[in-house]
Amino acid sequence: MPFLGDKHNESKSREEIILKGIPSSPGMALGKAYVIKPEVIIIPVIQIPADKISHEIARLEDGLHNMMNEIQTALDKVKNDSQNISAILETNLLILKDEFIISSIKERIKTGYSAESAVVQEYENQINFFKNSKDLVLKERSFELEHLKDKLLATIRKKITNHNIPENSVIVAQAITPTDVVNFKESKVAGIITEAGGIASHSALLARSFGIPSVIGVRDAHSLINIDCDIIIDGYAGLIHICPSNECIKEYEARKSKEDEHKRELGELINLNTETQDGIKIKLTANINSPDEVKEAVLFGCDGIGLVRTENLVMNLKRFPDEEEQYNWYKEITDRAYPNPVVLRAFDIGSDKYLEGLPHVELNPALGLRGIRFLLHREDIFSNQLRAFLRASVNKNLKIMLPMISSLNEIEHSKILLEKCKSELKEKDIPFDYKIPVGIMIETPSAALLAGKFAGEVDFFSIGTNDLTQYTLAVDRDNEFVTELYDTFHPSVLKLIKNIVDSAKSKKIPVSICGELAGHAAATNFLVGIGIDELSVPPVILLELKKRIRSLNFKKAKKTAKDIINCDSSSDLMKLLELI
Amino acid sequence: MIRDGFSINAKSIIGVMTLAAEQGCELVLRIDGIDESNASDELNELFESGFGEQ
Numbered sequence: 184m185p186f187l188g189d190k191h192n193e194s195k196s197r198e199e200i201i202l203k204g205i206p207s208s209p210g211m212a213l214g215k216a217y218v219i220k221p222e223v224i225i226i227p228v229i230q231i232p233a234d235k236i237s238h239e240i241a242r243l244e245d246g247l248h249n250m251m252n253e254i255q256t257a258l259d260k261v262k263n264d265s266q267n268i269s270a271i272l273e274t275n276l277l278i279l280k281d282e283f284i285i286s287s288i289k290e291r292i293k294t295g296y297s298a299e300s301a302v303v304q305e306y307e308n309q310i311n312f313f314k315n316s317k318d319l320v321l322k323e324r325s326f327e328l329e330h331l332k333d334k335l336l337a338t339i340r341k342k343i344t345n346h347n348i349p350e351n352s353v354i355v356a357q358a359i360t361p362t363d364v365v366n367f368k369e370s371k372v373a374g375i376i377t378e379a380g381g382i383a384s385h386s387a388l389l390a391r392s393f394g395i396p397s398v399i400g401v402r403d404a405h406s407l408i409n410i411d412c413d414i415i416i417d418g419y420a421g422l423i424h425i426c427p428s429n430e431c432i433k434e435y436e437a438r439k440s441k442e443d444e445h446k447r448e449l450g451e452l453i454n455l456n457t458e459t460q461d462g463i464k465i466k467l468t469a470n471i472n473s474p475d476e477v478k479e480a481v482l483f484g485c486d487g488i489g490l491v492r493t494e495n496l497v498m499n500l501k502r503f504p505d506e507e508e509q510y511n512w513y514k515e516i517t518d519r520a521y522p523n524p525v526v527l528r529a530f531d532i533g534s535d536k537y538l539e540g541l542p543h544v545e546l547n548p549a550l551g552l553r554g555i556r557f558l559l560h561r562e563d564i565f566s567n568q569l570r571a572f573l574r575a576s577v578n579k580n581l582k583i584m585l586p587m588i589s590s591l592n593e594i595e596h597s598k599i600l601l602e603k604c605k606s607e608l609k610e611k612d613i614p615f616d617y618k619i620p621v622g623i624m625i626e627t628p629s630a631a632l633l634a635g636k637f638a639g640e641v642d643f644f645s646i647g648t649n650d651l652t653q654y655t656l657a658v659d660r661d662n663e664f665v666t667e668l669y670d671t672f673h674p675s676v677l678k679l680i681k682n683i684v685d686s687a688k689s690k691k692i693p694v695s696i697c698g699e700l701a702g703h704a705a706a707t708n709f710l711v712g713i714g715i716d717e718l719s720v721p722p723v724i725l726l727e728l729k730k731r732i733r734s735l736n737f738k739k740a741k742k743t744a745k746d747i748i749n750c751d752s753s754s755d756l757m758k759l760l761e762l763i
Numbered sequence: 764m765i766r767d768g769f770s771i772n773a774k775s776i777i778g779v780m781t782l783a784a785e786q787g788c789e790l791v792l793r794i795d796g797i798d799e800s801n802a803s804d805e806l807n808e809l810f811e812s813g814f815g816e817q
């Protein structure tokens with residue numbers, strides 16, 4: 184929520200102002216504002232006499248040439264960075280060089296328009312085409328074409344201002360191009376704030392690649408921020424503090440030094456791939472309960488969020504949130520994690536956690552109306568949640584996961600509801616990801632045994648080892664009389680896990696583990712050996728797990744996993760797992 | 764390059780963008796010119812290899 188200080192006093196007392204935008208590149212920084220005022224170029228439609236045509240064409244070619252040179256210079260600056268970075272700049276170059284658009288601009292000049300008028304008309308044609316698209320990524324391209332067009336116009340008019348940006352500045356701009364970001368990086372800027380939104384934009388992508396903290400979609404930023412005032416930018420939460428109070432600066436410094444300490448401790452590990460010594464890649468994702476935890480997960484270098492327990496929202500509010508509240512919460516998470524994927528699990532709620540809407544107090548909630556059973560029993564609550572998921576999916580990095588599935592008709596029934604919600608949104612012209620992936624938790628023995636069938640119906644599996652163990656062994660681990668019988672490494676549980684992974688592989692869908700077993704030191708070798716694609720764990724153990732995976736050899740792990748599966752004696756198993 | 768009856772010249776990157784071709788959609792490629800067989804082989808390879816992203 185933006186709250187603004189009293190406008191009349193703000194210039195004198197320099198009161199702290201907090202603005203909220205979209206977090207688009209994680210990290211924190213404190214620096215002096217460097218405001219780049221947008222160059223307003225008004226291009227009137229100018230008719231030119233026939234004898235000026237060749238002169239206008241020369242001006243166009245000159246402008247194109249200069250701008251291509253500028254991008255080429257930026258390309259040279261990033262030649263040692265990753266290929267993705269140069270690919271972005273090359274795309275800009277390809278657009279400028281597009282022979283079809285150049286020839287149509289020239290044709291238009293020949294019918295008697297100035298170079299600028301011709302550029303505006305031809306680019307606008309393309310821009311409008313993208314602007315009307317419902318696809319968020321294409322819409323984003325319309326803004327990029329727009330920025331490219333403005334830059335080209337300024338270049339033709341030779342109105343490019345060369346900014347001499349002091350080190351450690353926080354850039355405040357209306358919009359920026361990828362080339363700008365490269366130049367900012369060279370000027371060692373501390374952070375970037377833009378008014379334009381679009382976390383899918385190439386500029387946002389570059390800021391993330393360079394690790395420059397960035398907040399976008401901050402309305403009126405360049406009119407509210409004075410040049411030279413101090414700014415704290417929080418790229419995790421999407422907050423900016425203008426003229427921060429001393430308290431705020433203190434808090435920032437404490438957080439920043441903690442972050443730096445973390446980074447030092449983790450050293451190089453954070454930037455290394457999660458792969459075995461023989462090059463088998465494993466995805467490492469985080470289990471989280473709230474938007475705030477995304478920050479920690481990102482800090483530890485996760486590949487995404489493997490599980491969001493949305494029922495926490497219910498338990499915190501002590502009631503079911505409405506669609507709007509849910510949408511805001513989910514969108515916050517997907518924005519913060521972008522471009523990494525986020526798996527949102529539908530409410531896994533039973534009478535042990537929450538009573539509203541349940542028919543009666545249940546004697547045995549674990550075997551009662553919980554997870555998907557509750558959701559299908561309360562279609563109103565489920566549909567609200569599905570609509571909120573869909574609305575938050577516009578970045579195309581959201582996946583839906585259904586909890587406690589035990590039979591096929593639960594999947595079918597849920598999909599029918601989802602389709603219904605999709606048509607409702609379509610009718611209202613509300614955008615969402617048409618192809619939003621839907622996966623299931625495999626945590627009942629029934630689902631584990633039928634995994635081969637289910638794999639053809641869903642987009643991914645995630646194994647919940649805690650419930651799978653409790654249901655397979657018929658042991659309530661919170662019951663002190665039987666708690667020692669609770670054994671995630673029981674041969675029956677491991678055999679079920681193997682069956683789930685094989686079933687997923689046979690239908691080529693990804694399979695992850697989000698239960699405690701995923702982070703268990705003794706299990707990593709086995710899980711990697713049976714071919715798990717992804718492990719989802721609490722953020723704090725991400726790096727420890729990465730270190731362990733990097734010490735493994737896949738071929739060896741595969742052999743050990745085979746021995747483990749064929750082993751029926753618990754004591755032999757313990758030896759194989761190196762537990763004794 | 765043709766999608767749902769809408770065709771563009773693939774030499775134009777803006778043209779390719781306007782196809783709005785998301786992953787998994789169906790495209791028809793028409794290759795015409797002196798190096799057409801070479802070009803078609805190479806394009807086939809590019810598509811088969813998942814554009815080097817897999």
